[in-house]
Amino acid sequence: DAKTTQPNSMESNEEEPVHLPCNHSTISGTDYIHWYRQLPSQGPEYVIHGLTSNVNNRMASLAIAEDRKSSTLILHRATLRDAAVYYCILRSSGAGSYQLTFGKGTKLSVIP
Amino acid sequence: NAGVTQTPKFRVLKTGQSMTLLCAQDMNHEYMYWYRQDPGMGLRLIHYSVGEGTTAKGEVPDGYNVSRLKKQNFLLGLESAAPSQTSVYFCASSPMGAGTSGEKLFFGSGTQLSVL
Numbered sequence: 001d002a003k004t005t006q007p008n009s010m011e012s013n014e015e016e017p018v019h020l021p022c023n024h025s026t027i028s029g030t031d032y033i034h035w036y037r038q039l040p041s042q043g044p045e046y047v048i049h050g051l052t053s054n055v056n057n058r059m060a061s062l063a064i065a066e067d068r069k070s071s072t073l074i075l076h077r078a079t080l081r082d083a084a085v086y087y088c089i090l091r092s093s094g095a096g097s098y099q100l101t102f103g104k105g106t107k108l109s110v111i112p
Numbered sequence: 113n114a115g116v117t118q119t120p121k122f123r124v125l126k127t128g129q130s131m132t133l134l135c136a137q138d139m140n141h142e143y144m145y146w147y148r149q150d151p152g153m154g155l156r157l158i159h160y161s162v163g164e165g166t167t168a169k170g171e172v173p174d175g176y177n178v179s180r181l182k183k184q185n186f187l188l189g190l191e192s193a194a195p196s197q198t199s200v201y202f203c204a205s206s207p208m209g210a211g212t213s214g215e216k217l218f219f220g221s222g223t224q225l226s227v228l
Contacts, residue, residue, distance in 0.1 A: 032211060043116075043202050043219030044155065051213070087154065093211030102147075102154035 004088045009107040018075040020106055022088030025069045032091045033064060035073045036102070037084040044087065044102070047073065083110045114138050118203050118220035125193040125227045133188040133223050135203030143206040144186040145170075145217070146178060148199040155202060161186055162209060193227045200224050 005023040012018040024033070034049040048055055048062045050071075055062040061074040075082055087105040116137045125131055135144065142163050147155040157170030159178040167178045175197060177189045186205075190197060201223045208214035 030211060032213070032215065034215075036217070043204075043221050044217070045219065046216050049216070091210050091215055093209065102156075104152070104154050 004090060004103060006086070006088055006103065006106045008104065009109065011109045011111060012075075012078045013111050014080060015077050018078045018082070018108065020073040020075070020086050020088075020108065021070065022072070023070045024088070024090055027068050027090055028092060029068075030092055031068075033062065033068075033071050034089050034091055035060070035062065036087045036089070037082075038087070038105070039081075039084045047086070049091075078108075078110045080110050080112065083108055116203055116205055116218050116220040118201075118223050120223060121221070122224045123226070125190075125225065127194060127227060129193050130189070130191050131193065131225075132190075133201055133203075133225075135186045135188070135205075135220060137184055137186075137203075137205040137218070139205060139207065139218065140183070141205035141207050141218070142183070143209055143215075144180065145204045145206075146176070146186065146188045147202045147204065148172065148197075149202060149222075150199050158188065158201075195227045198225060198227045 032049050032051050035047040036044040037047050038044045048060050050062045063072045085105040085107050087102045119134045145160045146158040149155050156172050158176050159170050161167050161180040164183040179187045203220045204217045206215050206217050
């Protein structure tokens, strides 16, 4: 999988929108962009994924840059339950594609 | 619908002992994965399976073996535990493979393993 770069940590006030960035300058044309999050003492949880177009679901929105070299996970209204480590990863098909490594992610703190 | 269930949740082993971690999913997923997570680190892939009867090595396979005799179960074995294998182990499953529009990983709640 191509490498991604995320800030180590971010803070947000409760009920404010949060924009979590991810850089993936070596992304290939067929790589999907996935976001997962991990709450303390729990397993990771799927958040959202996309290929080229922006995506929305009940948890979040994913904004993908036109050149696909970066993306942003948007939490529209942060709650205390959103405090977690957020992982941005790229997924591709083909030989060796099942090698999947989550990096260190971005630790999001939500301030009441 | 239980999703992905891991047993046991906690285990303490002595160096050299063996054990098996069980992962069970009830979503009829083809793809299953075993990861380990060390303090302050992300997840690293140990082994994976793309279907019943198949297994393959991931990033950190040494010291572990796996089996997928039934589609719903994916077993991770430690034949001779070492302190370096102290970690939290997560199992995951997915209905579709890597790089497809339908890929979505579902994770279990983890097994905390300590090797003394």
